[in-house]
Amino acid sequence: MSEQLMTIRQMCDAYDVTPRTLRFYEARELIFPERRGQHRLYDRRDRARLTLILRGKRFGFSLEQIRQLLELYEPGQHNQTQIAATIKVARERLTDMERQYAELRDAIADLKTTIDDSEARLARATGNTQQTG
Amino acid sequence: MSEQLMTIRQMCDAYDVTPRTLRFYEARELIFPERRGQHRLYDRRDRARLTLILRGKRFGFSLEQIRQLLELYEPGQHNQTQIAATIKVARERLTDMERQYAELRDAIADLKTTIDDSEARLARATGNTQQTG
DNA sequence: CGTTACGCTTACGCGAACGTAAACTTTGGG
């Protein structure tokens, strides 16, 4: 029970994805489930990777960018040159994310202000008092 | 000179997009340049909208979501019901952005840690001292 | 033993967001 293998169906239920999606990610070499006969079996490592994949998608990263990032989490059979390259790519992603973080902060502030303004105008137009939240 | 109209080429150079992109956004009703004869001319309002469009794209919003948000910035010929609907949609986007902001913060922290770990391992493997920045 | 369920592979389809090519008009230069 140290491995806790899951079928594709269990994975789909747990992560709210379709079988097609999991097979697609596998085809793109983002996850590598075992094969028990024909069937796929997903272990803890696969689930960790899937979590990172879905997170990365939410930030608008492409599957290829995510794949590169995932290499960082696999202290596997890479030589130093490859690892150094992976780290470099990861640093670029990190920079992207930090820039996006700052930009998002500003955009949130802007949007809040604009919504407030719009609400104020609407309130004056209707002559009613609108709720704020 | 109060309007500062720009040609499509000037817009492309200024915002690093292609003519195709600008025409595409216009077809999707995200921007509405004037027509001087056949040619398009972009004013300050178009540029402000384009800035918001490109920003929205960086956050992974679809052009349709962005279009809805843009309505918020146009105190135009909408009735109260439409404005209220627009505000509602905008609040949903705002919630999305705030969630993403928090998640991004965590992801940045995670990635930093992972990069550091990976670097430390690489340093031990090579026996060298690696730079951090 | 049939059929139902689940999974597999193969492959075509699709919406989003443009790229790219073709053919036409307009405008300015030599």
Added chain:
DNA sequence: CCCAAAGTTTACGTTCGCGTAAGCGTAACG
């Protein structure tokens, strides 16, 4: 006057991230 540049429309092509359907294997259920 001719041509090249810039812009326009129309329309088909492309990449990404899957959806969806067809057809096959096999394991379980009644």
